[in-house]
Structure formats: C-alpha cells, structure tokens
Amino acid sequence: SNSSRHRGKLAPGPYPFPIIGNILQLGRKPHQSLAKLSKTYGPLMSLQLGSIYTVVVSSPEIAKEVLQKHDHALSGRTIGAAAQVHNHHNISMAYLPVGDQWRKIRKLCKEQMFSIHRLEASQSLRQEKLKQLCDYVRECCCVKGRVVDIGEAAFITSLNLMSATLYSEDFTSFDSESTTQEWRETIRGVVKTVGAPNFADFFPVLKRFDPQGIKQEAEFYFGKLLDMFEDVINQRLHSRNTASPNPPPKKNDLLEALLDLGEGSEDDFYSCNHIKHLLLDLFTAGSHSTSSTVEWVMTELLLSPTKMSRAKNELRIVVGENKQVEESDISRLPYLQAVIKEVLRFHPAGPLLIPHKSEADVEINGYTIPKNTQILVNVWAMGRQSSLWSSPNSFEPERFLENKVVDFKGQDFELIPFGSGRRMCPGLPLANRMLHIMVASLIQNFDWELEPGTKPEDVDTTEKFGLALHKAVPLKALPVFNYKTK
C-alpha cells in the first residue's frame, strides 16, 4: 500500500528505529510529546508508528490544507481492532469512509437531531435534567462538607442530556443503583477500549494475539451497550405498536423520527441494528468529551476567583436572581462564552482530533502524503503556540472578549477543538448548548470552594490522555450555600 511513497519527498521527522519506529517517542501524553517534536521537525512531520506511517499537523495553515483544501482525500479513518468488534466499523458514522452511507447518516443527524428546530423542541427535556443536577448538588450542600466529584456529576448529566435529546428518557441517576451504574460502566468501557493505544494496531503480526486483551474487552462492552440500546428501541416499538384506546402522545425525538422514516421502508438504514450502532457512536463520542470539558472549566474557575465572580456576576445581571438560566440566555452571556472558548483552546477534549487517513496521494507544502497515511492534527499544540496566542499558558478568557471574531465552528484554524471540514464533529450544536448550560447552572446556583484542606497550588492540573483528555486527578469541589440554595 505504500508503493507510492517513492514518488515524492516525505515530510521530515525523527529517525525511526527498526520495527517499532517512533512509538517510544509518543510516551504517555502523545499530544505533548508530539508538540515538542514538531518544534524540531516543523508543522508537517513524519513518524513511523510500527507499521503505520503517520503525519502530524501542528499549524493552522497546514490544518487548513488538510481539513479544508484536501479534505476529500484526507477524511478517511484509520480503524483500530477495538472499533471492528460487532462489525461496528462497517455501520458506524465515526468509522465509515466518506461515501454515500456515511453522508446519509451525517445528513440524518443534522436534520433530525442537531438542527436548531429540533434542539429548540427538546430544550425543556434538557432543562429538566439540569434541575436534577442542581438537586443533587443541593443535597451535597446539606450534608455538611460533602464534596462533589465534578467530572462524575457532569458525566451523568451529559448522559442524561443526551438521552433526553435522543430518546426522551432518563439514562441514569445520581444514585448508585445498579442499573444506572451499569449504563455508566458500559459506556466507560467502550470509550476506554477505543481510546487505549493498542499495540496490535501498530504491529499487524500481533493482531491475532490481542496481546493487551483490548479487542476482547471491546467485544464485551460494545456487545453489552448494543444490547442495552436494543432494549430501548424495542420498548419504543412496543409502545408504538400497542393499540390502546388512549395512545400516549407521540414523542418528539430522534428515535421516533428514525422509526417513522423506517416505517414501510426496506432500507437497512433504519433497522434496529443501524439505530443501535448510531446511538452507541453518539453516546461514546459525546459523553466524556463534554463532561471532561465541564470539569476543566470548573477547575480553571476555581483557580481564578476573580474570573469565577465575573462569570457569576454576568449571570446575575443578565438572567437575574430568581430565574433559572436557560439555553436561550446563552447568546447574552459573552463572558461565559469566552470562558468555554478559552477552555477549548487550553484543554481541548480531542487533542489530536480523531485520526484521519489519506485515501489518495496528496501533496502539501512540497511534501507527499501517500495514500493510507494516518493523519493527526495536534490542536492542543496549536492552542499553546506563542506565535498564535499571547501568554498561551495562562487561562485568559478575556482574550476572546477583545477578539470576538475567533470561534470554534471550523472557520478559524487556530481554534478547531471540534475539527473542521466534512469530518467535523456533528454534535457541536448540542455540545455547545450542554457545555454552557451545565456550567451556568453550576455557578448560578452555588458558590464553590476547593475541597477542604486543598490550596490552589495543590490542585493537580496535569492531563490524562485517552479518547478524551481528562484531568489526571478528578476535581472534588465543595458547593456552599448561597441565597438560592437556602
């Protein structure tokens, strides 16, 4: 497959060792190691990861070439062993190559789920889930000194906001009751197996042996989650088909729309099998990315009390003291928006996007990217370049008040936490609402303090690399009474 490589000059990069290539240079935090290497080898850099030839992009100019100018040829996916279980890669929006089937799923999501019309219609369902979050935190307030694990609370809330949006149901509650715990653990399992570096992906001879057991684990968690979604779908089919004198009102959600479209259609596309793989993709792509972003927002605000009060004041002035913040308020909260943008610059949940693959030879800046190259776009590195940002290593939401035009919707290549071009995150419109409204609810209703006994300088802000970039140490924060919690 690499026979075309001799045709052009390859991008520069560190010298590869035999067989392993540059794998050891990735270390435990690949986004950071790669950022460092690109300072030596430039914004388009070659690496040999075992048998996988990889290029790493670390500047907005090259990112634009890759994600905009050549996005047709460069929007394939490399598919690890974990994503191939239960035939997922042949059905999944996240892994299908750019083609008719993929386009059809993207279009469906855009129209049936993430359109303004649909999101407005499902807003009250999400408002209900935010109330549950606030009730939970209030309960923690009442038990003196009980800290909240912000990442976990945001994870549960993200799952609830998504299940409300996709199929109008509660997903999981804050208690540790076994069924809700099971949903959480299963989603975590899927996310973990897809995000874990698997040696078998880099060394084809190992594929059969599954040396780390990742494929086996993926088989289990994917299977379990697919079964759980199948139950959800069957329950809905059952209630749709039960003739009753007073049928319940029709639901206004993605699941209902898909089943309506599938009615009488022979198209495989609306089969239970396809719907459950779609739900799996949406939940695994959307939950940890959103909750870890919320955790970083709260961490940064707790470490900068003046910025925390500025955000709280804005809510007090714009929304008022006696009204709960709603999604429709977001556009009138410029400081909150700047805070979220700044976190997406500083701690992007997908520091290397999701790996792309070239479907043909492409030439960029005089270098050839041969067919079947894996492409990583290091948005983390771009967010921290001093040539692009002043004081890139400090958390300064104010920079986005001065420069209001830079946005993360895929047009400004220095800030692309959701990617850009045809493979860009389809969930952005929902993610955007969830992020703002979750943070706004947490800071409008509560004052927050660090876990008792913790000083700001003790807060560990190191990152843990996985499918989503997490805080290595969970943020535990103490909600305290304010006028609203009484």
Ligand code: HEM
């Ligand atoms: C803070 C929140 C989020 C961030 C930072 C984020 C970021 C990303 C990134 C970087 C990609 C890969 C783009 C590429 O390959 O070039 C992606 C893909 C994707 N995201 Fe998100 N995302 C978020 C939330 C969501 C939500 C809430 C959903 C769904 C409800 C979602 C669904 C997806 C799917 C299905 C894909 C794969 C699309 C494809 O391959 O065609 N994401 N996201």
